[in-house]
Amino acid sequence: MTEHIPLPALTALLFGLAALTFAIAPRVRSPEGFFAGHDHAGRPPGIWTLALSQVTTWIFARSLMNAAILGYLFGLAGVLAYTAYYGSFLTGAWIVDRLRFRHGAHNIQGFLRQRLGQAGSVSYNLLVSLRLLTEVFANLLVVGILFGAAGGGAWMLAIALVTGLTLAYSMAGGLHAALRTDVLQFALLAAAIAGLLWMLGWHPQFAPLELASFEWALDNPGWLLLIVALLQVLSYPMHDPVMMDRGFLADRRTTRRSFLHAFWISATLILAFGLLGIFAGIHREGGEELLETLTRLLGPAAALMLGVALVISAASTLDSTFSSAAKLAVVDMGLGQRSTRNGRLAMLLFALGGLVLVLFGTDDLFAAVAVSGTASLFLTPVIVYVIGLNRDIAPRAYLGNVIVALGGATLYFLEDSDYLGWIGAISGLEHSYAKLLLVTLCVLGWGMLTCGIGSRRRRVTA
Template identity: 50%
Template sequence: MQAAVIIGLFGLVILASLLVAPRRATIGGFFSGAGVDGRAPGLWVLVLSQVTTWIFARSLMNSAILGYFYGIWGTLAYAAYYGSFLTGGYIVGRLRAGGAGSVQDWLGARFGATGNACYNLVIGLRLLSEVFANLLVVGLIFAAVLPEVGVAREAAILIVAALGLAYSAWGGLSAALRTDVLQMVVFLGVFAAAFVALVVSPGFQIGAVLTAPGTAGAWNGQVLLVVALLQVFSYPAHDPVMMDRGFLADPATTRKSFLHAFWISTLCIIGFGFFGIQAGLIGAEYEGELIGTWAGMFPAWLFIALLVSLLISALSTLDSALASAARLVVDELKIGSRSLMAGRGAMVVFMALGTLLTLWGNQTLFDAVAVSGTASMFLSPVLVVGLVMGRQIALWSYLVAFGAAIAGAVTYFARSADWAVALLPEGHKYEQLLVICVAVLAVGFAAVLSGARRA
């Protein structure tokens, strides 16, 4: 019964998304998000689109899982990544003031094709991780609610991938913006009902939640908070979904959209983390990325509301990731002409690769954030010294910073390998991640400052 209701509600959201997607696709709308009349998106379209593409299913699950294990510190650590709206808005403002139309514009003017190739590699991997992680949550949900159906996970992933690709490939970025608004409004309604039900439930105490150490203790949550603060300047710059939306409207509208997106998304992430913290407080056993845990904790309607909100957020991120993939391939990599066919071809490739990664069997949600966040850290010294301080940076310095960041990301991802064990200190994986981040920043800033000169 629960599965039927979840499928029915999610099906209605998909149908509504197909209905609000633009009926006529244009080149400007597909790649730049312009409306049928050629106008740029308004303030609240940008705000809701920014929020719904950043509080995606993986993030909601991560916040709840970190809250379960590390209490309020785990949830705050993940919420700290949403300071990216403040740092991202600042970076966009500086780029636009200097006449750049994208991060690639700025990097290309200083480091040529080599500089852009390094950056595009990182954001290509980021987009693949977006597709992979959100489809993974879809699979986890349907495997949990349809345990008697052996292929429920694989079937759900394939169906959602096909439907998400269908309306994304039709309208591109303009479709993503329009459906984001619908999906965000529905998400906020569903999530608000679930959150109120949690807060008024007999066993909920706000004081206990705000001081909860989690089932594994607060220390590693505190370590992860430091990691997030180290990554929060570079993190938004490697997220093409956020950066693409920074160049669609006029500067004043864009600046306001980043500020509103910051507080709305941060509150949503912390609120969703409460569900994980509460599960830890009442002593619920961790089961199936918390999905099985919630099934035993909450009444059926609340459990359904939580899962539907996760599915909606997954869908809303998939279309935006595909729209950014199309722009990356066609506008930045210059593969194919600037046509609907080329953009749709790029979407198909990214969705296919992301789906294959998901079906491959990897179940790790936070590692995708940690790896891509570490890989992006080469941008911190480059942007601080080059964009903020206005210095010219030698290409070799840029490449050393890039190499250090990629080495750090690979080391964290392969931390169980013999060679990585020999390099890393003993300790929890988040303590190892903190050491890696400090080393990456130290090498990156040393190289960039050594190769910097006044413009």
């Protein structure tokens, strides 16, 4: 991949971005600014700060690559499938609104502890901790791939630099710094994507109708992935602490509108970026990979712009991931005194954990989405019965649902990594997305059935 990107130019732009980010990133000393994103006057973030922060933290480097690769392989079906996950902003807004203004919750852990006992908060904390670690891992992996072959000197140096630079300003300013730098990073990211689309639109081989008709067959695996996304889109936002944290910062009107704006902006950008993948897929030659095809079609300037977009999106996701990790460990889990010092320590530990996963984890970028999305399915009955219908779930049914969801996620990961072949042998399914759909249906069906049977109307005490 690296031979197609002008690395000296990309490196110079990376250091320029780092300098600009450090210039605008504030240093925060109060816990309110570090954990809740308040400015120096104690004010919460506004609508557009929240919305643009949501967009940049959800359009990660991995997301851009996934959208383009799915378009490259499966056409519009693949791009629509990945875009469907961004419906999480709509379901996430509903979840946050019910939790805060119907149930009076101040965070998710407290609500789950109250309604499901210690098992509810512990299982949730385990899930979101893994989610944060995989976010660090996946975005650093993309950065490494841009600069060199896995395990090489340039690969390791790029990962170390991006980790160090992002961690430095995140530790200085916490969530307030993440929110403030996200606005800058959104502007740069949107400009890079707009530049790529301008190149695409003026290309002599560009034909919009051809993009829409590419890989439209009903047996396209992209349609299976679209069904999976629609099944997971209810639980998916609740297991993302970055999104959920931003749902508890501002008043009701500001929060609702920020989620709505984040939905249409992010969905539009992901769809637009996916068009690049579809265009490259139509015109690929032989055994070309995505970036190789795009460079041949659009030139090295497009490859450089793509690299810039990926690095910017990686940095914007990492700083928000670190700030959410600090809040999770110190505020939500109560593992230490509510101080900026402990928050910075939590950031450092999560960064080191992500680096370990980079060295020993999988190189499949979609695997993290599929595995965490499947694991999060144990939250669907909680959302439907407890948050939505205000019913209580029997602890035994809930724990069984957690075990089945985590087991299903583990099974899919082992199948996708070719360590096991049980699903194919039993069902006859061959494609990984068909296996993912089967696992999703089984986990979701089990959870909704057992938790529904084990639920009861909540007693209201005077």
